[in-house]
Amino acid sequence: MALEVMARAATPIPLEVAFSVAPGELLALVGHSGSGKTTLLRTIAGLWTPANARVAVDGMPWLDTGARVNLPSHRRRVGLVFQNYALFPHMSAAQNVMAAMDRADPAEADRILDLVNLHGLGARKPAQLSGGQQQRVAVARALARRPQALLLDEPFSAVDRATREKLYGEIIALRAHLKMPVVLVTHDVNEAQLLADRMVVIEKGYVLREGTTAEVMADAVALRAMGIREMAAMLPATIAEHLPDGLTRLDAASGPLFLPMVEGAPGTRVRVRIMAHEVILSRARPEGLSAQNILAGTVARIVPGGGSGVMVHVAVGEHGILARITCRAADQLGLKPGDTIHAILKSMSVARDHVARATDRQQAAE
Amino acid sequence: MDWTALDLSLRLAAWTVAILLPVSVLLGRFLAFRQFRGKALVEALVMLPLVLPPTVLGFYLLVSFGRSSPIGQAWSSVFGQQLVFSFEGLVLASVLFNLPFAVQPAQRGFQAIPAEVREAAACCGMSPLRALWKVDLPLAWPGVVTAMVLTFAHTLGEFGIVLMVGGSIPGETKTIAIAIYDRVQAFDTDSAAIMSAVLVAISLVTIAVTFALSARVGRRLS
Structure with missing residues (x-):
């Protein structure tokens, strides 16, 4: 049930994009506003028709x-979660969900509402629900359509940060139930990196880079478009224990990581997003530092940036982390590939919403 | 009190509303959602009866419905009676004259539905007809009801066009508004006063009940 998309147009914005999404895979379309990513989603849903386009699901052209x-x-089996949810205001949550069914089935609506953690709220009208709850109803309604492609248009942009963290976790948990291709449109690189298996970076209607999340996130061209300060590596880890001082100890291949309280039972597999500009490098294992996390590794690659910085790819066990340091510092340290190096990370530099559960697919890829 | 005239007026208003209800929904929705070349002209045509003196519209209708006109001839060959100075002709004139009252509020009602909500209906698998029934009408109905109330009340008070197209035939085209005029001409101010008061009361009650109802449903919806 793969989704294949090709679109070419000159107006209203130039567009020249082609990609495909495998069943169960989550592809993030990442780009600034006006890049054409929402237009692509609307093309898949049939709400917009470019001059030259092809959309097919499982070989069947839409x-x-x-x-x-x-x-x-x-007549397309598509589930679309709108940015502002676009719930039917005159219907209850359950009626919204049933509106997307071929035959209204209250028991099935309850089951889907349970799936998105809205147990017992089926009778509420959208106006009586919080932003996060409305988003869950929108997801439930999209799923009730039994879609062959699930499309998410900036679905987390209208809720506050705390709710967003929670919803990330719920979407990740929900993915175990999703057998169809999923396309997420977002301008938030953190969101894409946490949730997506693959990324397509779009700039002014063109595909700048396409690949697995790890590939794209280490790519200088892609990152220049997304903003170099978004550059980050994903480090897989397992929650080991919650410490009485409010920190959580995680076990990563490189050794323990101490981070501010990460939710989840010990044994939970998570992925930690480590921002490249937060990492300090040291040749000797430093002592007397306040930083709690010192990861020993070797320099894999040094990629010069456009300006005063370089990106150092550090191999830590089987994984890599990225450190963005100045050219000057790289020169002073005399860094070259193969050198042993210590990457230093403050616990407090990892934001709460930069840690998320790993999906099966992400674990397999890592 | 001319009960026949009142009865005629109410029947005329009811027929006008019955015919304009589907027009209001379909044309209002069409004008609200579709963009096409010449849309401004269509909208202007719909609004035209609002600014024209009833006598002007009445004159044109008289000419085009008349015995020698193609429409008038076609009508009389099918129904065996003429269109002008008949109740049927009056209904037709009233429908045309009330077009702006019937279409404009409905169009505004449909326009108030966010585009995203209508797109969501399509993405939920609803055909346009199903979306009309399940989403568009439940959200736009206050506009449609307002349109129908305005049409009803406006038909009751119609004078100029009724006089032009219908004349003043008791039981056929003599509406209450005409009857009042008749009574005043005959210096029968008592009858005119009673009928005027009845007309005011009916119009006031109709509008007040509708407002009260839509306010109540509005609260329930929000």
Whole structure:
């Protein structure tokens, strides 16, 4: 049930994009506003038709401008979660969910609402629900359509930070139930890196880079478009114990990591996003430092940036982390590939929403 | 009190509303959601009866419905009676004259539905007809109801066009507004006063009940 998308247009924005998404895979379309990512999502859903486009699910075309095939939205099995949810205001949560079913089935609606953690709230109207709850109803409604492709348009942008962290976790947990291709449109690189298996970076309607999340996040060209300060590595780890001082100890291949309270039972596999500009490098194992995390590794690559900085790829066990340091510091340390190096990370430099549970697919990829 | 005239007025208003209800929904929705070349002209045509003196519209209708006109001839060959100075002709004139009252509020009602919500209906697998029934109408109905109330009340008070197209035939085209005029002309101010008061009362009650109802449903919806 793979989703294949190709779109070319000159207006209203230039567009030249092609990608495919495998069943169960989550692809993030990342780009600034106006890059064309939402237009692509609307093309898949049938809400917009570019001059030249093809959208096919499992080989069956929904849209093929060459062959004059263009199914209207209501005949495409698509689940779309709108940025502002677009719930039907006159219907209860359960009625919203049932509105997307071929035959209204209250028991099935309850089951789907349970799945998105809205147990017992089926009778509420959208206006009586919080932003996070409305988003869950929107996800439930999209799933009730039994979609062959699930599309998420900036679904976390309208909620506060604390709710967003929670919703990330819920989407990750929900992925175990999703067998269809999933496309997430976002401008938030952290979100893409936490949730996606693969990323397509779009700039002004063109694909700048496409690849696995790890590949794209280590790519200088992609990162220049997304903002160099977004550059970060994902380090897999397992929650080991919650310490009485409020920290959580995680076990990573490189040794223990101490981070501010990470939610989850010991044994939970997580991924930690380590921002490149937060990492300090040291040749000798430093002592007398306040930083709690010192990861020993070797320099894999040194990639010069455009300006005063370089990106040092540090191999830590089987994984890599990134350190963005100045050219000057790299020169002073005389860094070259193969050198032993210590990467230093303050516990407090890892934000709460930079730690997320790992999906099975992400674990397999790592 | 001319009960026949009141009865005629109420029947005329009811028929006008019955015919304009589907027009209001379909044309209002069409104008709210579709963009097309010449849309401004169509909207202007719909609004035209609002600014024209009833006598002007009445004159054109008289000419185009008349015995020698194609419409008038076609009508009389099918129904065996003429269109002008008949109740049917009056209904037709009233429908045309009330077009702006019937379409404009409905169009505003449909326009108030966020585009995203309508797109969500399509993405939920609803055909356009199903979306009309399940989403558009439940959200836009206050506009449609307002349109129908305005049409009803406005038909009751119609005078100029009724006089032009219908004349003043008792039981056929003599509405209450005409009857009042008749009574005043005959210096029968008592009858005119009673009928005027009845008309005010009916109009006031109709509008007040609708407002009260829509306010109540509005609270329930929000």
